[in-house]
Amino acid sequence: MSLTLEYFYQKTNQNYNLNLLTDSVSLNKKITWVYLLDDVNNSSFVRGGELIITTGLTTKNTKKLDYLINEAYTKGACGVIINTGMYIKTVPSRIIEFGEKNNFPIFSMPWDTHIADIMQEYCNEIISEQKIVSLKNSVFLRSILRSSSEEDKQILNQFIGYRIVASKIPLSLLHFAKVELDNIYYYICSSNNINFANQNIGLSNKIESINDMHQYYIQANKALKVSFIKEQYLMYFSDIGLYDIALSIDDKYVHNYAHKLLSPIKDYELLNTFRVYLECNGSVNLVTNKLFVHRNTINYRIHQIKEQLCLDLDIPENKLKYLFAFYICDCDNEQF
Template sequence: MSFTLKHFYQQSKEKYKLKFITPSVALNHKITWIHLLEDINNCSFIRGGELIITTGLNAGKEDLLFDLASKIYASGASGLILNVGNYIHHIPDSLISWCSQHDFPLFTMPWEIHIADLMQDYCNQIISEERTQERRNSALLQCLTSENDTAFQTLCPDFASGCAVASDHELSIDCYAFVLYETTYYYLCSDIDGFIFDRHCGVSNLTEAPLHLSLILKQAYRSMQVSKIKNTEVSFFKDIGLYYAALAIDDLDVLYQAERLLSPLQDEDIRSTFRLYLEYHGSVQATAQALFLHRNTVNYRIQKARRLLQTYSAEKELEYLFSFYLCDCLKLKELDLLTP
């Protein structure tokens, strides 16, 4: 969990007499480092996320100050502090307007404040946070590789509650800890309210016990697999139902047996209607409404499916439904084998 401009501004604006002069800009930009920059030609050294401080030593003219701001913005800086009073006496309205339009935070700090004090303060906090994050990530990795949840509780006693998120690609979300294990990204989050999930994400149940972390990591992974099966942005563990059991089966013979059981249903309309009928607990009305079909059409397809299956009986309905889930899992395994 990296620091944002909001964190630093709120905790040190009085201490360093900082003024935020682009109030319409959000302060959610992440800070990776603090950098003093006077020469516009050194902007190439910005790697992204730095908070830049300048005294305006080499940017005395209005257009040069504007050029410096636009160049560091293009280089990926998170914000700019103008150290005013010696070289910078006036902040052009055009610069403030430009920063506001480009969502680029702009601050001022008086000349009497020692830049070195602010830089040392901020950099120490960033280094400390990076070490804390490394410890959390290492503890989370242990939960994935050894199911040693007691280690996590020892290394991260401040973790109270949260849920796990799994994804087949990297996410930009606030999290307590994260790790890439094999081909899956895992995130431990204290809160996911307001998160905008991308494709193929899985979310576990909430846990308030660190001793259950291995369990919710599995829940998140299974939920991500369901998201891939259904090609959705996110699947929540509380909603995946029989998939949790189906995805736990690694025996390919079992999966192929499910495929053989349903093989008589070659017609896609018959197959999909019969599956939906089972998922709606045998309700013809609900199935018809979901498919925007007349009840008679649904009844015809159900009867056709029953005849094709031959061994159909009410007692076997759960077996057929579970077989559909197993076939989904088989397709997922085959897809994963084909994916480089």
């Protein structure tokens, strides 16, 4: 569960008489802490994600309040509660307009509500949630390292139906657990929540057995690698095909042999045509359509390839051997 403004507002708005003044803004922002901020000079202590409470003790109903709200927004606070009644009688319309314009939630809370009560409730739940999150992350790490204990099963069972997601950079997405391992970030989450442009991401199959967590981790890692190979930002393990086998081969002899098989072809255009020809199972028509090259040109290139490799491409085993050589060579990409 992610502790968001929406969660706390729906749960406590009646108890603390909270009033959302910025109706059109999103409350789907995670709260990291609750911070009482009256002196704008203390805004440097806001690290991001805090829900700010201000009484107006030093700002009152002046332009200083505008500055404090702007500082809270700039520092990455998730929202502001303005304690009204003593120093700030009503929240100025310009403050509400600022929140609406910047998708920054502004709440009001009456003076007779005890600030200590709301801070204690929110912070206690945040601390409790942090402990749970830490435990889930630890269980996740142990599971992919194949060192889970019997006590971990209760949490692991909650992973059923989700996927492991792998990325080379941290992701901002709803997740159930996360770990960093060998400079790769892994998350447990639903694939329905993943929609990242310009970011390579690999997804495992849906988790069906908690005893196979290490395999799902391997799947996500392989899918991530293939996303770079195929230059596709989102890659599911179920779609990587022969790369599943190619990425499992660590034998240097096999990799060297694959490069040696393709080494006689020095011309990139010929090499690319050969690959497409193999991927199209020897169909010249399909190759012509893919490369937008005349059929006679394709036939001429294939003839050159056969001569340079001294190869009979009518033998299925030969086509499979060279196609797999391309896959293995792909797996030597340094960007992994």
